[in-house]
Amino acid sequence: MELDLMSPDETSRLAELEEVIKADIKGFIRVGMALKEIKEKRLYRSKQVTWELYLKNEWDIGKSYADYKMRAVDVLENLKQTSTMVEVLPKNERQIRPLTLIPPDQQAAAWKKAISRSGGKVNALAVMKEVKEILEAKKDEEKSGIQKDIVKEVTVPDDFSNQLTKLIEILALYRKSGWKGFNRKKALEFVNAIEQYLKS
Helix, strand or coil: CCCCCCCHHHHHHHHHHHHHHHHCCCCCHHHHHHHHHHHHCCHHHHCCCCHHHHHHHHHCCCHHHHHHHHHHHHHHHHHHHCCCCCCCCCCCHHHHHHHHHCCHHHHHHHHHHHHHHCCCCCCHHHHHHHHHHHHHHHHHHHHHHHHHHHHHHCCCCHHHHHHHHHHHHHHHHHHHCCCCCCCHHHHHHHHHHHHHHHHC
């Protein structure tokens, strides 16, 4: 596969963006913005056939690292757009990192709560705490939805349904703890044994 030719303007812009990256490869916003523009405009195409090869051969970084930098820029831009809601913006990468784990429509609220709860002196731990609450609430919603779907889809005696609901609640607690002290493989074997028993 051949490399693409670029216009003089594109070549010049690539050189500018690469200078930004060279100046601070471990940097946060400027590097993320430079990588994002190179990817979106495909300015890497005169040097490498793919984005992944460009990252590896030119900067010795992986796609996931670059994606993370670009997501951090997206979060910051999202917070800037909701400036009526957010008065103080993150100052470093560690403050933004947890916000990349939640949907854009929840980022500003989580950031604002972290500011409020930490008295304006926000650290990564305060942000992670807010993000964790959002992720746990989402898991609880999913669990509740699964329980409703099971009960809705299957007509079984009430005592069986009640016991199944209790089992799902127990599983939800283990899931919340990161499955600590729980052997999922054995649990699946147990569920399969019940299935076989019901089929017999």
